[in-house]
């Protein structure tokens with residue numbers, strides 16, 4: 001049927017507008033991800049109770065620990081990669097009121113108060129660094145926990161190598177495991193993983209691969225989050241030193257090859273007298289409020305520092321997200 005040219009042009013504009021509206025709706029839907037349902041209090045407490053007999057009894061003298069929380073400028077949208085909020089709120093969780101003016105330790109949503117959160121963990125001093133600890137801070141630190149892209153260069157690799165060699169603990173969260181501008185064998189040699197090829201946002205089914213590892217004690221065999229896995233470790237790290245604690249099954253070649261294989265999401269890697277603990281999830285703020293994520297990360301931190309891995313377990317439910325039963 002013949003249509004005047006201006007009418008056809010109008011129809012094309014209408015079609016274009018509809019396409020734009022659809023794509024805007026799609027991107028809004030993608031960015032408006034909602035937090036998943038957290039575990040119940042009973043499930044969370046069961047995981048903590050499983051390690052109760054291995055924890056230092058209350059009142060036991062503890063080795064004083066200096067923990068450096070390393071963050072960078074925020075680089076993603078709302079509720080994503082919120083390094084500054086994590087740094088301020090985990091300073092409170094670990095170091096108490098002496099370390100932070102924040103009033104709650106949850107990252108997602110309004111403050112979720114907890115009567116004990118201002119106490120922090122016994123014997124812990126927190127230092128905040130951004131975007132890289134000073135030489136004095138590396139010297140003072142027993143444990144460095146990094147949540148941001150790490151500005152690696154040869155002298156920083158050496159600095160981390162020396163810190164680990166003398167027995168320091170290093171924990172890398174999410175972006176800190178994704179090496180920029182490209183994956184690096186030098187980084188892999190020191191921390192176990194030097195970067196990844198792929199990422200996706202969505203449902204992540206974490207499978208505990210080493211239930212016998214002290215960090216995994218009492219955790220459910222499978223844990224579901226809404227977050228962002230990275231995979232596969234590229235280039236492959238030092239296999240003889242890496243232990244994969246938990247994995248998610250991911251497509252080997254997304255879009256081309258539907259075969260899936262377990263991909264490390266939590267790993268540990270000794271280096272000299274020190275230890276590295278890697279944690280790939282952590283894209284969304286709500287993941288940091290999940291009791292099982294908290295347990296994996298807090299235990300990984302204590303373990304990396306050479307401490308009893310359950311030393312921070314009492315922090316896991318302070319201001320955490322818990323489903324009411």
Ligand SMILES: [Zn+2]
Nearest residue numbers: 081174228283
């Ligand atoms: Zn991310």
